[in-house]
Amino acid sequence: MIPKYRTQFNEEFSQEKYQKVNELIKEKTGYEAGFRISESPIFLSNEFWQKLDDASQSIISQIKKMSDEELSKAIPTNCNVPNDTKKPHFVAIDFGICQDENGNVIPQLIELQAFPSLFGFQKLFEEVITEVYPFLNELKNSLPNDEYIQKLKQVIVGNENPENVILLEIYPEKQKTAIDFVLTEQYLGIKTVCLTKIKKQGKKLFYESDGKLVSIHRIYNRVIFDELDKIEGLETEFDFREDIDVEWITHPNWFFKISKYILPKLKHEFVPKSYFLPDFPETEQLENFVLKPLFSFAGSGVNLNPTQEIINKIEDKEKYILQRKVTYAPLFEDINGEFSKAEIRLLFAWNSEEENPELLVNLVRMTKAAMVNVDFNKKDAIWIGSSMAFFEK
Known part of the structure; x- marks a missing residue:
């Protein structure tokens, strides 16, 4: 898709450059990614972008028309968290890259979620891949770093002191996405705190820093709430279902409300039944x-x-x-003449003062397996793993 750029990338590619990408990521973060990074980005046409944009805007419009009563039916009784919000702070929409019966390349909705993804890592990945392959700068049409970070800060930190905002996860250092937490700390000046380290006094929450307790006003939540019951021996001082004096970014209830639960309710030519x-x-x-x-x-x-x-x-x-x-189309040729399939996740942030969410970055997952998950790929395969899409201008 955009043969010119695919040909140029494949001609310029080398294992040394792939290694350089990984080295730069570690150099800038102190961490290695806990997931496989694909050797290659993908290149998508403006025509395909228009289809993606039309589908995602239609989906967002349909969600906005759904009543709170309708959406709240998705929340399991044992997972209902008090003090819900009128809208989520994040929306991620996943599309498979497919072909119709006439060979036209089309997106097909796979799933969606009101939950944050790799907002920190994807911006760094774009910076690194364009440093190693400078010709990508002519395709780069994302926000400048400072503006991007400022928009994330508006949503996650808001008007709070970053000291009083935390990224919450369970055993964060063990998560595959730990590198994203590190970058979020760098970009926003907030701390990553394990759920087991949270202190509770009355309705207020605290974390310990340099031997003293710091009050928590906002939680950038990365905990999958319904996964907590599956963790043996988990001891915490507070329960998500308690009424506490904290603002959730984004509120845990939205994980259920915007999820596979609403797929049967959505209608669009690029939304499979x-x-x-x-x-x-x-x-x-x-x-x-x-x-x-x-x-x-x-x-x-x-x-x-x-x-x-x-x-x-x-x-x-x-x-x-x-x-x-949905049948993913093998469209992305590697240096051996073999083809990978891909899906693209559009990552939206939703400032509570804005009418609509804003697309900040994308994330691509590439595969040669039946499922788009790196765990299902052969160990010696290339052009697989996490990446991003560049669109023609």
């Missing part, structure tokens, strides 16, 4: 659909080839959807 499992009509063929749990992360629990026997064994059917299968 989805059904809640109990509503799956007899007129549809099961082999044309993928079975997905409503609330899961990184592809866990997804069944690409569900059978009636598998479905019959599911007790909580209301917690699953069936989504029409």
Whole structure:
């Protein structure tokens, strides 16, 4: 897609340059990424961008029209957190890059979530990849670093002192995304704090810094709330469901409200048909659909080839959807003449004072496997892993 840039990148590529990208990332952060970084970005046409933009703006518009009552039905009773907000602070929309029956390249919605992603890392990755491959600067149309960081700061820190804002995660140093936490600290001046280290006094929360307690006014939340019950031996001083004096960025309830739960409610030519499992009509063929749990992360629990026997064994059917299968197109040629598939995640930040969220950056995941998850790839494959898209101007 944009053969000119694909040819140029492949001609300029070398393992030494790939190593340089990884070295620069470690040099600038002190960390290595806990996930595989693809050797290559992808290059997408302006025509494809228009399709992406049309689909994502339609989806956002439809979400805004959904009532709070309708969206709140998505929140499991045992996961409802007090002091909800009128809108989320982040929206991530994932599209598979596919082809229609006429060979036209089209996006197909895979899933979406009101949860932050690699806002810190993706900006650094763009900086590093363009440093190693300078010709990419002619395609770069993102915000300058200072402006980008300022917009993130407006959403996450707001008018608070950064000292009173934390990035919250469970055992952050063990997470694959730890490098993103480090960059968020650098960009915003906030601390990353483990859930187990939070102190609670009445309705107020604190963390310890240099031997003294610092009050927490805002939480940039990176904890997947419904995962907490699965962690053995977890001891904390406060429960998410408690009424506490803190502002959530973004509120945990939105993780459920904007999720696979709303896929059956969305309509657009680039949104594959989805059904809640109990509503799956007899007129549809099961082999044309993928079975997905409503609330899961990184592809866990997804069944690409569900059978009636598998479905019959599911007790909580209301917690699953069936989504029409999407075939990713092998469009991205590597240096060996083999092709990778990809999906693109559009990362929006939503300033509470603005009518609509703003697209800040994108994240691409490349694969040669059936699922777009690096864990499913062969160890010696190339052109796989985390990357980003550059669009023609």
